[in-house]
Amino acid sequence: MKRIGAFLKSFFLVDMVRGLAVTLRHYFSRKVTVPYPEKVQEPAPRFRGLPRLHRDETGEPLCIACKLCQKSCGTNCFDIEGRKAEGAKLMRPVKFDWKLERCSFCGFCVEVCPTSAIRFSPEFRLTGVRREGLLFHLDDMYLQGEALQEHLCGGCRRQG
Amino acid sequence: MTPFVADVLIPVGKIVAVILYPMVMVVVMIWLERRVVALMQGRLGPNRVGFQGVLQPVADAVKLFFKEDIIQRQADRLLFNISPLLVMASSLLAFCFVPLGEPIRIGTYTLTLWIAESPVGLLIVLGLSSISVFGVIFGGWASNSKYPLMGALRSVVQVLSYEIPTGLTVLTVAFLARSMDLVEIVRRQESSGVWYGFLMPVSFIVFWISAVAETNRAPFDLPEAESELVAGYHTEYSGMKFAYFYMAEYAHMVLVSSLVVILFFGGWLPPFPGVRALDFLDVVPGFVWYLVKIMFFLYLYVWMRATFPRYRFDSLIRLVWKWLIPLAFVNFLVVALVRYLR
Amino acid sequence: MAFNEIELNMGPQHPSTHGVLRLKLAVDNEVVVRVEPVLGYLHRGMEKLWESLTYVQVVPLTDRLDYLASLSNNLAYVLTVEKLAGIEVPRRARYIRIVLAELQRLASHLAWAGFMANDIGAMSVLLYGFEAREEILDLFEAYCGARLTVHGIRIGGVVQDLDAALVSRIRTVLSRIPKRLADIRALLDENRIWKERTVGIGPITAADAIDLGLTGPALRASGVAWDMRKDVPYSSYDEIDFEVPLGRNGDCYDRYLVRLEEICQSIRIVGQALDGLPEGEHMAKVPRALRIPPAEAYHAIEAPKGVLGFTIRSNGTDKPERVKMRSPSFVNLQSLEHMCVGCLFPDVVGILGSLDIVLGEIDK
Amino acid sequence: MPETGAERPELLQALAALSGRVPAGLLEGAVEDGELRVRLGNEALIPALRLLKDEHGFSFFEDMAVFDNLGQAGEGGRRFTVVYRLYMFPGARRARLAVDVGEEESLPSAVPVYRAADWAEREAFDMFGVRFDGHPGLRRIYMPDDFEGHPLRKDFPLAGRTGGV
Secondary structure, eight states: OHHHHHHHHHHTTHHHHHHHHHHHHHHHSOOOOOOTTTSOOOOOTTOOOOEEEOBOTTSOBOOOOOOHHHHHOTTOOEEEEEEOOTTOSSOEEEEEEEEGGGOOOOOHHHHHOTTOOEEEOSOOOOOOSSGGGGEEOTGGGGOOHHHHHHHHHTTOSOOO | OOHHIIIIIHHHHHHHHHHHHHHHHHHHHHHHHHHHHHHHTTSOOOOSSSGGGTTHHHHHHHHHHHSOOOOOTTSOHHHHHHHHHHHHHHHHHHGGGOOOSOOEEETTEEEOSSSOOOTTHHHHHHHHHHHHHHHHHHHHHHTTSHHHHHHHHHHHHHHHHHHHHHHHHHHHHHHHHTOOOHHHHHHHHHHHTSOHHHHOHHHHHHHHHHHHHHTTOGGGOHHHHGGGTSOOTTSSOOHHHHHHHHHHHHHHHHHHHHHHHHHHSOTTOOSOTTOGGGGGGGGSOHHHHHHHHHHHHHHHHHHHHHHOOOOOHHHHHHHIIIIIHHHHHHHHHHHHHHHHHO | OOTTEEEEEEOSSOSSSSSSOEEEEEEETTEEEEEEEEOOTTOOOHHHHHTTSOHHHHHHHHTTTSTTOHHHHHHHHHHHHHHHHTOOOOHHHHHHHHHHHHHHHHHHHHHHHHHHHHHTTOHHHHHHHHHHHHHHHHHHHHHHSOSSSOOOEETTEESSOOOHHHHHHHHHHHHHHHHHHHHHHHHHTTOHHHHHHHTTSSOOOHHHHHHHTOOTHHHHTTTOOOOHHHHSOOTTGGGSOOOOOOOSSOSHHHHHHHHHHHHHHHHHHHHHHHHTOOOSOSBOOOOSSOOOOSEEEEEEEEETTEEEEEEEEEOSSSSEEEEEEEOHHHHHHHHHHHHHTTSBTTHHHHHHHHHTOOHHHHHO | OOOOOOOOHHHHHHHHHHHHHOTTTEEEEEEETTEEEEEEOGGGHHHHHHHHHHHSOOOEEEEEEEEEOSSSOOTTSSSEEEEEEEEETTTTEEEEEEEEEOSSOEEEOSTTTOTTHHHHHHHHHHHHOOEEETOTTOOOSSSOTTOOSOTTSTTSOTTOOTTOO
16 A cells, blocks of 8 residues: 555655745745845844954053963964053053954954953954055054944945 | 738738747746745845846846857867857747737738747747757857767757657647647637646646756756756857857747647636636736746746756656656557547 | 776866865766865865964864864864863853754754755755754854854853853744754655655765764764764763664765754754753863873764864973864765765765765865 | 773773784783773784774774874884774774884885775875875875975974975
């Protein structure tokens, strides 16, 4: 009896029709793709985007040029020089070169920074056209949003 | 209706229409394919170029138009250039015999919605559609490289072996309608009040499977899908020549769908001609019904492509010689017997 | 090269999405006579690089080995280092590791299902598989911020703790997978074309499989009941109850079924791990500049592709003396020739898909 | 979690059988951490592998690692130590066989015993230059065939040589 059942099933293409039914159901079901430029999917709060330096409320840079991040970075992206202005208690970075092209977003620098001066930002648009755009100097490390995009690819972005 | 208009203007107009009609259908088909497959897979598909991506095919065509047209140095230039035209011409030529709707009476003159009507229209259409096989062979051989040659030979074997079941099932229809004239077949279905597709479902299914195989589509797209290993016959082509092959394939699909509609689903007849209650549907012109049915079959083409995995070459040939041809024979005998007894 | 043999080149830029693998095929009119994989196109010299990094800095690099299962690579390396240094991992961290490793297995198998089906023509399965996989990657993003190279398991524990919101979100994502799996099974399991292309294709007997070093789902499809999580339990897998799916005749179809069954098992495992999540620390106290006295340790885990093992030798400094990786895809690819010889030309793609190899792990 | 040194009867038998079969070649042997650890001379390698595979159930060739002892004195004074790891299936026991080989010397290939050793030996040759006699096709597996030098050796510069391929 099973054999006849199997023959009938195969003759009337039951397995094919079942497949067609699945694709038809997906034809009418909700689509998953997000139309990117119009609608942007917000990254999660812990998202490891582009690392940025931060300042405290008074505008003083948090970074004390302790070079812990430089030591802990596996792909040595950092090149930091610190100097203590006379009368000041803490050192401040004078030179802070950071190469985005070498960064693997492993997060060691963020974990090891004593004053949490460097933190991940939700910025995921990292594309640039000029190689210099991928090298960040001290003041570039504070750029956010459009100014950051400006730096990354030097005005190549289509307006609007 | 001056003779000039009747003898020159209208035929020229019809010829231009017959050439434009497949072109438009090809453009619609390209968009439909990319859109429907995308929607079936949970994605949006092209929706940037023009409204909902309608201009996407135009963008593709323009891109192909400006692409560099490379001809292999050792290629046989004559055959290399002819084969895309051959494939394209045979598909377009076959459209002349495809009746699109009831003849329209304008004053004394009756405008027939087809170019030519001949008592053996069915045979001619089948014959023309297999001429494109020459284009495939010449194209594959002329590009003088081993991948296209293997791809061409494979698709030729596939097309030829699937012509037998097509021929047989088409015979059953001609048998029932007692004529090979496409217009006559539709009229016969109208007078007998039932479509042949419902009368002979086996014929319809066998015809549809072999038609899909003949156009190298869906589960049988061996030569083209094998482009990973054995590139299809149009590997060496680029630019407009490749566009011809590409359009010819879609035109061939539209041709086959219209054949299915005419033979099995009563060309331009409104659904269920026999049922008197549905007569109010007659107000819609025949041409529209014809288009609706064709769109359904084109949709079915794409639907199958999105669903089924690909047959391996030997199982494909085994399928036709072991299953489809015997089935077509048995079906033909049954129809003949029924026809004789009645 | 016999008279009517032709040499065909498949890859290295090959559409079957396995990375940069090149196969030199000798074909005697459609029948495959010889298959010779040519490797090295994605060789980044990982093992040389590891010798100049500290133990902690090596972890993000292990993400890039099997880039479809980065957490499993982390887990394998980290367990070996903990075994070498004798670090005790808190029980909560071990459970979170089980959750992460099994979620990664789900993501890897769902991606594999898409790739294999797409190679044999069923293009929609790729999108259904990826739809389910995206939700898992979103979980990883919510958990520790990255989706593909996750780097979520560290020496001594895991990078973040699992809070209640994340646990309930994991459960909802898991509850949606069976439905998608049913779609894939409806499309493929009984489909005659799929069976035509996979049943009896590329068979390998249990004895040959063991002799050739095949591991993972591909080995279990030949009926060999060997799963590292059961045979040499690690990270408290022995406290979790799950079955090990087995195949019978080790062909492409069985490899396909075994992996789909493993997806169901992984869902069960994550469910149990979440139910029994113990209290406690999610990270042990590990000095950042970890120095390990000279010793050597080997530890292997059941990665989605097979047995993934690390041999680490330390020399007292904070940098490993030598790190050798036993990559499952590398060893599994050795049996490709055994499976392909004698089969037909288009099946090589199907068999390669059923082996589920990743080139990042092969070329190191 | 390293198993404690609990007694492993089957490993002890294997060790005893080994010292019986290849007394000269067996330099060191012990069962520690639930693992059979043996150091062999290179001529005792193949008999030991065959013995463990056929009579003691070590059916699976799990891994082969090569260590460059350029800096410190190698276990046998020679430059390279080749470690074979076998796995007993079913039974989940492991065996570690270490063999020392100098730069110019070569080892008998394990492929006749375990076919899985084929690529492992090719990788060892490519990365360290250890030659294996009797290997079906010993050639480089990752680096291009005309590449000179062996990258994983300690004296090979980390940044590689410019002008390579």
